[in-house]
């Protein structure tokens with residue numbers, strides 16, 4: 362029986378086939394960390410990477426992979442990252458690691474989003490995983506009240522500050538039937554920096570680790 366970590370490692374290895382020469386965008390989290398470790402084996406093939414968090418930048422540097430400033434890079438071919446939930450339509454919840462804002466920014470600059478997950482992340486309807494929302498600290502209570510009006514139960518991620526100096530509200534009880542509409546609605550709340558719904562720009566390819574091997578899902 363394959364462990365969850367072995368499935369994560371298998372998808373990380375499979376993602377290497379999607380890495381072009383040039384510059385790549387790299388996500389955050391335990392699956393992304395396995396990917397970075399795989400990337401280290403082929404670092405001579407790439408010019409460098411744009412990191413979606415301080416933690417990812419540090420891991421890339423530790424492996425001797427050049428970390429580049431997104432403003433100097435512009436557009437990339439590929440962004441590789443994990444997810445907390447993903448639907449068969451390739452919409453995702455992200456931000457379990459708190460890096461959702463930089464992840465969304467780097468993903469926006471990539472032509473292809475390659476999502477790497479183990480099969481526990483595949484869901485028909487998202488929302489069992491509490492939806493992370495990055496919020497400007499002074500707007501925390503106001504945003505929480507608006508999220509309650511949407512049917513959610515926001516909980517402040519205690520003792521956590523994002524790389525951007527903000528706080529995270531993890532919103533429980535969200536039954537996300539229309540991910541695009543909900544992403545748009547939460548984005549409109551004043552004080553919200555980023556909602557961890559990646560639906561308007563979902564994944565293009567999902568490499569899913571299963572006990573039977575890596576499966577490839579496309580839109």
Ligand SMILES: O=C(CO)[C@H](O)[C@H](O)COP(=O)(O)O
Pocket residue numbers: 388389390391392393442443444445454455456457458459460461464
């Ligand atoms: O969005 C993320 C970090 O902000 C991660 O991609 C997500 O939390 C999945 O993490 P893991 O690969 O550790 O399960």
